[in-house]
Amino acid sequence: MQNLLLSVDRLSTFIGKLFAWAAVALTLLISWEVFSRYALNRPHGWVLDAQIMLYGTLFMFAGAYTLSKSGHVRGDVLYGFFRPRTQATIDLVLYIVFFLPGIVALTWAGWTYANESLAIREQTFNADPIPVYPFKFVIPFAGGVLLLQGLVEIVRCVICLRDGAWPPREGDVEEVDVEKLKEMVHVKDADIEALDKLVPPAQRQEGA
Numbered sequence: 119m120q121n122l123l124l125s126v127d128r129l130s131t132f133i134g135k136l137f138a139w140a141a142v143a144l145t146l147l148i149s150w151e152v153f154s155r156y157a158l159n160r161p162h163g164w165v166l167d168a169q170i171m172l173y174g175t176l177f178m179f180a181g182a183y184t185l186s187k188s189g190h191v192r193g194d195v196l197y198g199f200f201r202p203r204t205q206a207t208i209d210l211v212l213y214i215v216f217f218l219p220g221i222v223a224l225t226w227a228g229w230t231y232a233n234e235s236l237a238i239r240e241q242t243f244n245a246d247p248i249p250v251y252p253f254k255f256v257i258p259f260a261g262g263v264l265l266l267q268g269l270v271e272i273v274r275c276v277i278c279l280r281d282g283a284w285p286p287r288e289g290d291v292e293e294v295d296v297e298k299l300k301e302m303v304h305v306k307d308a309d310i311e312a313l314d315k316l317v318p319p320a321q322r323q324e325g326a
Contacts, residue, residue, distance in 0.1 A: 119273070119277075120285060120286075123270050123273060123274065123285065123287075124286075124287070124288055126186075126266060126267060126270045127186045127267075127270070127287055127288035128288060129263075129266075130182040130183050130185070130186040130263060130266075130267045131183055131186060131187075131288055133179055133182060133183065133263055134179060134180055134182065134183020134184070134186075135183070136179075137175060137176055137179035137180070138176065138180070140172045140173070140175050140176040141176060143172055144169060144172050144173060144176070147165060147168060147169060147172070148165075148169065151165045162246060163244040163245040163246040164242065164244065164246040164247070164248045166244075167242040167244065167248055168248065171250075171253040174253065174256065175253065175256050178256050178257065178260035178261075179256070179260050179263070181260060181263075181264045182260070182263040182264045182266070182267040185264065185267045185268065185271060186267050186270075186287065186288060187287070187288075188287070201282075202278050202282060202283050202284055203278060203279055203282055205278070205284075206274075206275040206276075206278035206279045206284070207275075207279065209271070209275050210272065210275040210276070210279070213268060213271060213272050213275065214272070217268050218265075218268065221261055221264055221265045221268060222265065224257070224261040225257075225258050225261030225262050225265055226258075228254070228257030228258035228261050229257075229258035231254055231257060232251060232254040232255040232257060232258055235250055235251035235254045236251040236254075236255075239251065240254075274287075
């Protein structure tokens with residue numbers, strides 16, 4: 119079971135990191151349009167729509183990735199003090215009452231919405247129209263991946279209720295924890311204080 123859970127985590131991570139390249143595409147597209155508009159005096163009407171679609175794709179496919187890393191916004195001020203079983207109970211109730219109905223509705227409605235757009239070959243309304251329906255299919259596909267990851271999180275809640283501890287999840291890049299970093303390189307506070315004594319007082323004041 120744990121291997122299956124981690125496999126879904128890896129899938130969500132892969133998809134999230136794959137579509138994170140949309141940020142690079144956005145940067146290049148906007149830079150090129152600024153150059154074309156102001157240096158070449160050749161603006162393009164479709165670029166703004168393409169920017170919105172790229173940003174929407176990036177945002178939608180980041181949902182499952184963020185959920186797999188337990189990175190969505192939560193009231194951690196109180197939640198962090200609860201026992202794992204209490205945390206799992208709260209999460210399980212919220213997943214069943216709010217998450218599942220919302221994401222199932224998003225995926226179902228998104229699929230209908232995208233197919234209706236495909237049926238009429240929907241395009242943007244400007245001088246240089248581009249197709250809209252490929253972007254609208256992002257909604258059900260991103261919703262499906264998020265729903266899959268949500269089911270994994272529900273299973274994790276059940277396991278935590280049974281075992282009294284959260285099962286492990288896939289790690290990823292995180293903010294640097296200074297204390298952990300010191301443990302990794304075997305540096306103690308006394309070592310840092312000894313190095314500080316070797317620095318002249320004037321330089322210490324400049325550094326501050």
